[in-house]
Amino acid sequence: MRLEPIDKPSLARSLLPPVTALGATVAIASFLAMLAGANPFSVFGLILNGAFGSKFAILETLNRATPLIFTGLAVAVAFRAKFWNIGAEAQLYAGALLTVLLGTGLLPWPSIAILPTLALFSILAGAILLLVPALLKTRFGVDEVVTTLLFNFIFLLFVSMLLEGPLKDPMGMGWPKSARLLPEARLPRLVDGLRLHWGFGLAILSAISVWVVQSRMTLGYEMRAVGLNRQAAAFAGIPVNLVLVKTALLSGGLAALAGFSEVAGLKGSLTLDLSPGFGYTGIIVAMLALLHPLGVIFAALFVAGIFVGADSMSRAADVPTYLADIMLATALLLMVLAIMLTRFRIVRN
Amino acid sequence: MSKSSVEALCLNAITKCFGELTANDAVSFSINKGEVLALLGENGAGKTTLMNVLFGQYTADSGTVSVFGQILPPGNSRAALDAGVGMVHQHFTLADNLTVQENITLGTRPLSSLKLNYFKTRSKILRLAKEFHLSVSPDARVGSLSVGERQRVEILKALYRDVKVLILDEPTAVLTPQETNDLFATLRLATTLGLSIIFISHKLHEVMAIADRVCVLRHGKKTGEVLIKNTDRDSLAKMMMGAESKSPQVLPSKSGPALLELKDVVTPNIGSAPGLKSVDLALKSGQIIGLAGVSGNGQASIADVVGGLSKPITGEVWVNGVAVENWSPRDAVNSGIARIPEDRHSMGSIADFDITENSILERYNTALFSRRGWLDWQSSRAFANRVIEKYDVRCPGVDTPIRLLSGGNMQKLILGRALECNPTIILANQPVRGLDVGAVNYVHSQLLSARDRGAAILLISEDLDEVMSLSDVIYVISNGRLSPKFNRGKMTPAQLGVWMGGQGFDEEITHAP
Numbered sequence: 001m002r003l004e005p006i007d008k009p010s011l012a013r014s015l016l017p018p019v020t021a022l023g024a025t026v027a028i029a030s031f032l033a034m035l036a037g038a039n040p041f042s043v044f045g046l047i048l049n050g051a052f053g054s055k056f057a058i059l060e061t062l063n064r065a066t067p068l069i070f071t072g073l074a075v076a077v078a079f080r081a082k083f084w085n086i087g088a089e090a091q092l093y094a095g096a097l098l099t100v101l102l103g104t105g106l107l108p109w110p111s112i113a114i115l116p117t118l119a120l121f122s123i124l125a126g127a128i129l130l131l132v133p134a135l136l137k138t139r140f141g142v143d144e145v146v147t148t149l150l151f152n153f154i155f156l157l158f159v160s161m162l163l164e165g166p167l168k169d170p171m172g173m174g175w176p177k178s179a180r181l182l183p184e185a186r187l188p189r190l191v192d193g194l195r196l197h198w199g200f201g202l203a204i205l206s207a208i209s210v211w212v213v214q215s216r217m218t219l220g221y222e223m224r225a226v227g228l229n230r231q232a233a234a235f236a237g238i239p240v241n242l243v244l245v246k247t248a249l250l251s252g253g254l255a256a257l258a259g260f261s262e263v264a265g266l267k268g269s270l271t272l273d274l275s276p277g278f279g280y281t282g283i284i285v286a287m288l289a290l291l292h293p294l295g296v297i298f299a300a301l302f303v304a305g306i307f308v309g310a311d312s313m314s315r316a317a318d319v320p321t322y323l324a325d326i327m328l329a330t331a332l333l334l335m336v337l338a339i340m341l342t343r344f345r346i347v348r349n
Numbered sequence: 350m351s352k353s354s355v356e357a358l359c360l361n362a363i364t365k366c367f368g369e370l371t372a373n374d375a376v377s378f379s380i381n382k383g384e385v386l387a388l389l390g391e392n393g394a395g396k397t398t399l400m401n402v403l404f405g406q407y408t409a410d411s412g413t414v415s416v417f418g419q420i421l422p423p424g425n426s427r428a429a430l431d432a433g434v435g436m437v438h439q440h441f442t443l444a445d446n447l448t449v450q451e452n453i454t455l456g457t458r459p460l461s462s463l464k465l466n467y468f469k470t471r472s473k474i475l476r477l478a479k480e481f482h483l484s485v486s487p488d489a490r491v492g493s494l495s496v497g498e499r500q501r502v503e504i505l506k507a508l509y510r511d512v513k514v515l516i517l518d519e520p521t522a523v524l525t526p527q528e529t530n531d532l533f534a535t536l537r538l539a540t541t542l543g544l545s546i547i548f549i550s551h552k553l554h555e556v557m558a559i560a561d562r563v564c565v566l567r568h569g570k571k572t573g574e575v576l577i578k579n580t581d582r583d584s585l586a587k588m589m590m591g592a593e594s595k596s597p598q599v600l601p602s603k604s605g606p607a608l609l610e611l612k613d614v615v616t617p618n619i620g621s622a623p624g625l626k627s628v629d630l631a632l633k634s635g636q637i638i639g640l641a642g643v644s645g646n647g648q649a650s651i652a653d654v655v656g657g658l659s660k661p662i663t664g665e666v667w668v669n670g671v672a673v674e675n676w677s678p679r680d681a682v683n684s685g686i687a688r689i690p691e692d693r694h695s696m697g698s699i700a701d702f703d704i705t706e707n708s709i710l711e712r713y714n715t716a717l718f719s720r721r722g723w724l725d726w727q728s729s730r731a732f733a734n735r736v737i738e739k740y741d742v743r744c745p746g747v748d749t750p751i752r753l754l755s756g757g758n759m760q761k762l763i764l765g766r767a768l769e770c771n772p773t774i775i776l777a778n779q780p781v782r783g784l785d786v787g788a789v790n791y792v793h794s795q796l797l798s799a800r801d802r803g804a805a806i807l808l809i810s811e812d813l814d815e816v817m818s819l820s821d822v823i824y825v826i827s828n829g830r831l832s833p834k835f836n837r838g839k840m841t842p843a844q845l846g847v848w849m850g851g852q853g854f855d856e857e858i859t860h861a862p
Contacts, residue, residue, distance in 0.1 A: 216726075218719050225710070228699045235658065235688075235696040236710040237679035 003344040017338035025331045029323060036319040043317055050312030051305035057312070059196050063266065065297075065304035067092070067275065069203035070258035071282025072289060072296040073210050078251035080214070080291050081227040083137075083244055085130060087148030088255035089279025090155035094129045095122035095256025097159060099263045100167065100178040100270045103185035111184045118185060119202075119260055126256025127249040129155065134248035138241035152279065160272055169269065178270040187265035199261030203297075206254060210293040213250075223247050255279065284332050290339065303328060355382040356418070357545040358434065358514045363402055363412035372398040375412070376571050378564045380514065385536060385546045387560035387577075389553070389589055391786045395569040396549050400516060404429050404436065416514070435507030436516040439523075441499050443506075445492035450474060452491055453506045477508045480542070481535050496643060497528040504535070515539065516547040521555055522811065523644050526846030533559050551589070552814075553582045565589050590786050597794040599819060601837070605634030607667075608805040609655065609686070609774050614664035616650045616829075623829035625650045627664070630824070630831060632774060632805035637796065639820025640809045643849050647829035648809045649691070652778045655807060656688045657681030668774075682711045684774075687767030691778040691809075693756070697763045700752035704744060707751045708733040708766045732769070740765030741791070757788030764795055775799055775806040781815065793819060813842055813849075827851040 006013065030040035051061050071088040078085035085091075098121045107114050133147035163176040171179070187198040214220035222243045225233040234240045262274055285303055289295030310324030359379035365372050373395045380386040390396050401407045403414055408424040415421065416432035443452050454470050474487050483501040491499060500520060507515055517536075521529045536546055536559060550556055556563055557577060565573045565588040573588040609632040616624040622645045630651070632638055642648060653659040654666060657678040665672045668684045681688065688711075690696035698707050709718045709729045718729045733747040742761045744754055751759060760780070767775070777796060781789040796819065800806055810816050816823060823840065825832040825848035832848045847853055 216724055218714050218722050218724055221706070221713055221724060225699055225702070225706075228701050229695070232696050232699050232710070235656070235678060235690055237657070237677065237682055239677075239679075 002347055003340075004347045005344055006342075009342050014342045017341040018335060021334035021338035022331070024334055025327055028330050029327045032323060032326060033317075033319055036323075038317045038319045043313055043319055043323075046313035046316050047306065047309035049309070050316075051309030055194075057308065059194055061301065061305050061308045062196055062200055064308050065300040066197075066200045066203050066265070067258035067262050067278040068281055068285050068300035068304055069200075069207060069297055070261065071255050071278050072285030072300050073203075073207055073282075073293055074251045074253075074255035074258075075282045075286035076289060076291040076293060076296055077210060077214075077223070077254060078247055079227075079286060081223040081244060081247040082230070083134070083227075083247050083251070084145045085133075085148050085248070085251050085255075086145055086283070087130065087133070087151045087279070088251075088258070088282045089275060089277065090148075090152045091126035091129050091252045091255035092259040092262075092275050092279050093155055093159050094125040094252075094259065096259030096263045096270050096274055097162070098122045098125040098256075099185075099260045100181065103181040103264065104179040105182060107185075108182070109184065111188070114182070114185050115187065115264070118264060119257065122256045122260035123253035124256075126252035126254075126259075128252070129256075130248045130252030131245065134245045138244055156272070159270070163270065163272060167270070176272060180269045181264060185264060186268060187261065197261070197265035199265035202257065202261060206257065207293045207297050210250075210254070214293060219243075219246060255282070258282075281328075284328055287332055288335055356380075357382050357384075357416070358547075359415045360399070360403065361413045361415070363399060363414070364410045365398055365402055365407055366410055371569050373402065373409070374569045376566065376569070377412075378571070378574065380545045380547060382513075382545055383540045383543050384562065385540055385548055385560045387556040387563040388547055388549045388566065389551065389556050389563050389585065390566035391551055391589060394566040394589075396566060397518070398569075399566075400436065400518065400549070403434065403516075430510070433511060433513040434516065435510055435512035435514070436518065437500065437503040437507060437520060439519045441503055443491045443499060443502060445490075447491060448487065449485055449489050449491060449494075449502050449505075450487040452502060453487075453509050457510065474505060474509065477505055481505075481508065481538055482531075483535060496523045496645065497525075497531075500524070500532070501535075512544070514545045514547065516549065518549045519551075520548070521550065521552065525643055525849040526813075526843055527850055529555070553585055553589075556585065557582060597790060597797055599797060602635050602800055602821060604636040604821065605803060606670075607631040607633050608669060609807075610667040611651075611654065611661075612665045612667060614654060614661040614666070616654060616659060616661055618829075619650065622649060623647050625654070625661070626829040628829075628831050630807075632807055634773070634803050634805050635800060636821045637800050637806045637808055637819050639816035639823040640807060640826055641813055641816040641823055641845055641849060642811070642826035644811045646826050648778070648811075648826055650829070651807075651826070652691065652776060652809055655681070655686065655774075655776050656690075657686075678711075685770075685772050686774045686776060687770070687772030689760075689763055689767060689775070689777045689780045691782075693759050693763055698751045698759060701750055703750050704737065704742075704747045704754075704762065705730050705733040708736050708747075708762060711766065712770070732766075736762060736765035736769055739769070740795075757784045757791075760784060760788060760792060764792060768795060768799060772799075773804055775804050776809075777806060778809045779811065780808070781810075781812075813845060817842065817845075825849055825853075827854060830854050 033040045033043040050057055052058055071092060074088045074091065075085060099118050102121055103114065103118050107117060129151065133144045133151065136142040136147055137144045160176065163178060167178045169177050169179040190196045190198055190201055214224065222238050225238055226240050226243045230240055258278055263270055267274060281303060285296055285299045288302065289299035306324050306327055310321045313319060314321045356379050360377055362375045362377050363373050364375050376399060388396055398407065402409045405424050405426040405428055413420050416429065416434060419432065421428040421432060444455065450471060453474055471487055478485060483505055485498055485501050491502060520532060524532060540546060548559055560577050562576050563585065564571060565585065567589060611628055611630040614625050614628045618624045625647050628651065640648060640651065654661055657676050657680055660676050666676055673680065709732065713719060713724065718725055730747055736742065737744060737747065740761045742758045742765065744758060775796065781792050784792065796806055808816065808819060821837050823835045825845055827849060828851055832853060
């Protein structure tokens with residue numbers, strides 16, 4: 001068997017595989033729900049209801065989607081240029097770290113001055129953290145998959161060390177937790193009285209900006225060219241290594257904003273459970289969005305919805321929340337396969 | 350000549366369509382034992398598709414393949430090999446890091462077999478090598494062999510498998526004229542020993558020299574089948590090309606000042622390909638400078654230096670009378686060098702970019718198409734439209750991904766985007782490889798009119814005929830060294846072939862003080 005590319009896929013060809021993939025995901029999850037002794041229909045009803053069924057549920061989903069939009073964008077930008085940044089988790093913590101370093105009293109400024117400063121330094125921290133693997137790759141050909149992945153562990157342990165030592169909140173009753181941000185350094189609510197902060201607005205704005213960069217600016221053109229055919233890009237005169245470094249800076253900065261927004265918008269301080277793997281889930285988000293920056297928003301809402309919905313479903317139906325992880329993993333694998341089937345047909349020899 | 354008329358291989362009414370394109374339209378031919386059949390046709394005539402059907406890579410829409418009367422099951426890639434049909438591909442399928450003997454025996458023994466039968470294998474190889482005059486050492490590492498020697502290994506590999514029908518796909522493309530003669534001697538010997546040979550080519554004089562019978566393909570159809578003794582070159586050419594397109598006339602031109610010079614340029618070796626060894630080359634205005642040579646003798650290094658992809662270790666590149674300092678592809682483009690890359694798919698274009706995006710690939714960052722980092726899609730699209738109109742690129746529109754274009758149209762776009770900016774220097778590396786005859790003539794006439802406008806053109810080609818018909822001056826490159834300059838018409842193909850084989854250089858060295 002081999003694959004033959006399809007030049008112009010028909011409408012059915014481009015819709016059927018993704019829909020089938022979604023259906024198969026639901027079928028597999030239903031089967032598992034039945035194994036757990038629950039009625040699949042009520043399980044899905046509960047997930048849907050838990051994610052989008054009330055104002056509170058929707059706000060919770062949007063809040064959960066916010067860091068995923070940032071990390072999803074970070075991954076989408078990097079993967080578009082075929083720079084495999086697996087280290088969004090570390091870059092997220094780098095942003096969060098800078099936010100608490102500068103926001104807990106070092107800069108006694110009003111909100112209007114301190115928030116942009118914190119955001120900017122977070123971006124710089126994430127960018128610089130990813131600059132190292134980028135330079136190792138462009139200078140010495142070191143595989144960025146390995147370096148960015150390992151940086152996650154190194155950086156998390158580094159943050160852990162800081163939280164156990166110099167950054168430990170003296171008022172924290174011995175927990176590894178940083179001091180709280182100044183009130184001026186907290187992101188305000190998007191709408192008064194609703195638990196949704198400006199981080200979500202910033203995420204949407206970032207997605208639109210990335211989309212504009214990719215479709216309208218020379219930098220985006222360069223990044224796409226390098227991703228699609230590095231050799232042709234080099235031949236045409238595009239400075240491939242420089243583009244890869246710029247891509248890394250942008251990607252690292254976006255991932256760091258997730259950390260900034262979580263600390264300044266939601267948590268108010270830094271702990272080691274700030275991110276339940278948002279950096280890794282960002283990869284799923286980006287893949288489901290086919291690396292399209294605006295698609296990342298919807299993919300992040302979908303993924304966040306499943307997580308939030310599964311949480312509330314689990315409480316009501318007594319089915320483990322692992323169902324959410326399984327659903328996402330199945331959806332991702334089947335979706336990747338489905339997308340391939342929209343572009344290729346399988347031919348028997 | 351008394352030839353037994355046992356039918357060795359027969360293709361009966363093979364039809365194969367890809368979408369709307371009919372690659373083979375009811376093509377039939379057969380070959381007898383001890384015969385050389387030439388399969389003649391331009392690029393894109395359907396020769397390769399036909400061979401892929403024969404070897405089961407494709408399943409024909411209709412028609413059958415039979416070997417010695419047995420019909421092969423369609424779509425089974427082992428059937429033809431097991432029935433004794435072997436093929437030497439244009440691009441060799443040898444493992445560089447294994448020895449000749451290891452390459453020859455690779456895949457002939459089942460995985461579970463423990464015995465290596467080293468001596469038995471070896472004596473069989475040596476016997477075959479002697480029988481067919483294919484001198485090559487069984488212990489040599491393939492990576493260290495010349496192209497001609499590798500081809501001998503490929504032929505030995507087929508003979509070792511006891512083939513009865515041997516198919517050679519464009520076997521002379523990589524050989525010097527002298528090596529070609531040796532190959533022909535081997536092939537003649539093979540037929541007297543009972544082998545049948547299918548010789549795939551688009552070179553008429555070679556077909557006339559080696560074949561008993563010729564089968565001509567054009568646009569997927571068989572346009573004729575004749576005995577060589579009953580035909581001549583002109584009628585074959587007519588069958589092959591129809592009356593579509595004439596190759597452009599080349600009139601002599603006046604050369605002007607040198608626009609680009611390489612001075613004593615040395616580059617490192619790239620893998621098994623030699624680097625340049627102290628190359629001096631001047632590209633003069635109004636001149637086509639042809640660079641002939643067997644593939645892999647340093648042509649890529651010259652193209653990379655001129656095109657800005659690599660910098661010499663020592664030596665200088667001068668453009669318009671000034672030594673360049675930082676030399677990159679972008680500098681090359683900005684210095685007025687138009688570049689037609691060797692491989693239009695992997696270097697010249699980005700398959701998933703549309704025509705607009707591909708047409709601004711070299712200049713997207715200039716004031717023509719962007720301002721302060723913002724792309725101007727309107728003028729980009731206008732430029733793409735101008736190129737496809739002026740250079741006759743046939744496509745549904747500028748938003749079409751370039752991968753959907755045929756090779757000829759893709760090449761016209763690459764040519765157009767380069768020529769549209771009035772270059773003074775043109776680097777054309779294998780500009781017509783794989784194109785049909787109409788596109789070939791189009792590209793050649795564009796190069797000639799650029800020359801007449803005063804451009805300096807470096808034409809790199811492995812096709813000696815192309816170099817000789819277009820160039821005002823010819824250099825031969827061999828093992829990274831450049832021959833003296835030969836003016837148009839001063840050398841015969843055989844004389845150039847001596848240089849291509851690397852012989853003239855040695856004399857020069859011994860004459861040197």
